[in-house]
Amino acid sequence: MRAVVQKSFGGPEVLQVAEADKPAPLGGEVLVRVHAAGVNPVDLAVRAGVLPLLGEPPFGVGWDISGVVEAVGPGARFRPGDEVFGMPFFPRAATAYADYVAVPSRQVARKPASLDHVAAASVPLAALTAWQGLVDAAALGEGQRVLIHRAAGGVGHFAIQIAKAHGAHVIALTSAANADFVRELGADEVIDYRTTDFTEAVSGLDAVLDSNSEGERSLSVLRPGGTLVSIMEHWNTELAARVEAEGRRFAGISVEPDYASLEAIAALIDKGLVRPHVSETVPLEEAARAHELVGSGRTRGKVVLTVA
Known part of the structure; x- marks a missing residue:
């Protein structure tokens, strides 16, 4: 599969698309085929080494995902084909800018029915x-x-x-x-x-x-x-x-994964009381450009990577 990784701290140019092994879900986990991944300011801070959450590179940044469950581990609370969104593992590595992510099933929630994957990926963090x-x-x-x-x-x-x-x-x-x-x-x-x-x-x-x-x-x-x-x-x-x-x-506040709150947010979205604003969508291969956009400080709402 494809995954965006970096081998050193630095500017957006350190982000590179590489081939990686497709993960397998463990007990209580789901394998999500990522359709879109949100980009947040914290991603930029971690990439640059300003916020050393993940230690020394190499690693992959990104936490917001929206996609479809492809496989499940024993005891997971979803089934293949379910559409989910979430912010898994934060503040530990999730490597969300990737084709697939294996995540604990209680760190994601059902995607709001009224949103496509791009809009949903802008929501969690x-x-x-x-x-x-x-x-x-x-x-x-x-x-x-x-x-x-x-x-x-x-x-x-x-x-x-x-x-x-x-x-x-x-x-x-x-x-x-x-x-x-x-x-x-x-x-x-x-x-x-x-x-x-x-x-x-x-x-x-x-x-x-x-x-x-x-x-x-x-x-x-x-x-x-x-x-x-x-x-x-x-x-x-x-x-x-x-x-x-x-x-x-x-x-x-240091945000943490919380499927119950995600479900409450999804309910507000489907009632029309909350709507995400996506200012730009960028292909996965251009993750560096997405970081430049967020780093400009001039974007309204969110920037989202399209993955599948």
Whole structure:
């Protein structure tokens, strides 16, 4: 089979398509014929060695997949022919940019019926991050007010919709160029980060979803008891201590596989309450170009590799 691998840290050019052995599913695993694979900023950080999750190369990056179950190991919860999507193994290696991936069956869920594989592959890591931050950690509910950083990005555009599906009032922080986009997703208010200091524009919020290392400044806009959900600074114990000392809650999010939450997200998608936005599709052989697109910082939603 084909798999995208790298033999050294570096820029997008280190990604190469190579021949690899087709995996066999172990007990509780399914062999997925990958039809599409999502590309996330974390993929770029691991490739460059900025985030050394996988140790030294060689290895393959990528975690988001959507495809069809081809074979199952003993005790797996799917059957051949089932369409599934998920984010297996994160933060360990999944080598998702490949023709086949063998994964634990409880780390994938049935693909939303309303989505094709390309759209489905854009969902897992970003939507699970938003879900685990806003629903699990912040317990966001009816009438609560939340600020979402980088609202037009992969995590952000799902966060807007998940928050709205739970009855929240959403304030989106983005550029003027993306204002209409985030409003279409459901944002109630939009702040242009290039012209407005958000700390002067809002206050007394129930939650902030920070994916931009703005935890220190975001603290000032939270009400007492409000929750700072931090993606980029989930490791920051000093920030966590300050948040708690000021009577707010700190929730550092490092996303993890969770089929139950994926099923809940899929249900919202099939009800029309959440829709992924795929800005670009790129063939597997051009994985380097996909990384260049994501690395530009100008993409709305997600970039997806087409595999089969």
